[in-house]
Amino acid sequence: EPEVTQTPSHQVTQMGQEVILRCVPISNHLYFYWYRQILGQKVEFLVSFYNNEISEKSEIFDDQFSVERPDGSNFTLKIRSTKLEDSAMYFCASAVVSETQYFGPGTRLLVL
Amino acid sequence: DQQVKQNSPSLSVQEGRISILNCDYTNSMFDYFLWYKKYPAEGPTFLISISSIKDKNEDGRFTVFLNKSAKHLSLHIVPSQPGDSAVYFCAAGDSGGSNYKLTFGKGTLLTVNP
Numbered sequence: 001e002p003e004v005t006q007t008p009s010h011q012v013t014q015m016g017q018e019v020i021l022r023c024v025p026i027s028n029h030l031y032f033y034w035y036r037q038i039l040g041q042k043v044e045f046l047v048s049f050y051n052n053e054i055s056e057k058s059e060i061f062d063d064q065f066s067v068e069r070p071d072g073s074n075f076t077l078k079i080r081s082t083k084l085e086d087s088a089m090y091f092c093a094s095a096v097v098s099e100t101q102y103f104g105p106g107t108r109l110l111v112l
Numbered sequence: 113d114q115q116v117k118q119n120s121p122s123l124s125v126q127e128g129r130i131s132i133l134n135c136d137y138t139n140s141m142f143d144y145f146l147w148y149k150k151y152p153a154e155g156p157t158f159l160i161s162i163s164s165i166k167d168k169n170e171d172g173r174f175t176v177f178l179n180k181s182a183k184h185l186s187l188h189i190v191p192s193q194p195g196d197s198a199v200y201f202c203a204a205g206d207s208g209g210s211n212y213k214l215t216f217g218k219g220t221l222l223t224v225n226p
Binding site for chain 1: 144146148153154155156157158161163201203205207212213214215216217218219
């Protein structure tokens, strides 16, 4: 069964460094999302992406964040200058039609 | 922001019995609801969904009920199995031009005892 994959599974970085989290959505899906879950908190929406552009972003998704679909398969989330509070699990999700989103296993990001 | 609430942080059930997980929402724009199951260190796994035009959807052992007037939905698992032990998240979407960004509840930890 096709699934969303994410790399790396864990990333440790120093505050102020740039990180790129990678996702390979399910191949025939058209809608792409990033969510995050800070330890002990809810899963929170960050951004949705459709037709090669951002369709919606949350207030969390400030100028430090960007997303890209550099080729036909990858979907990336870049954090330009990481802060301590960016430490979280980051989940990528994709959907054929926008209702049912399938999630990847997540990347655990730790900012020191 | 408490648009989706799961008021029970945990639930313990005997194997073979019914598990009922509850979810309330406040935003009347939500028109699509999903349940996800999550094991530690894994991503949420889609279980079952329901749109606001229905009041029930069934898939094997899983049934979701939606009461729009009460803004309440529930997930029934019958019979419960030890492998069902996980955190269950209720999520809601609004089709109003937002590509169905999902708003999640805090989750309920279900433990099914053998």
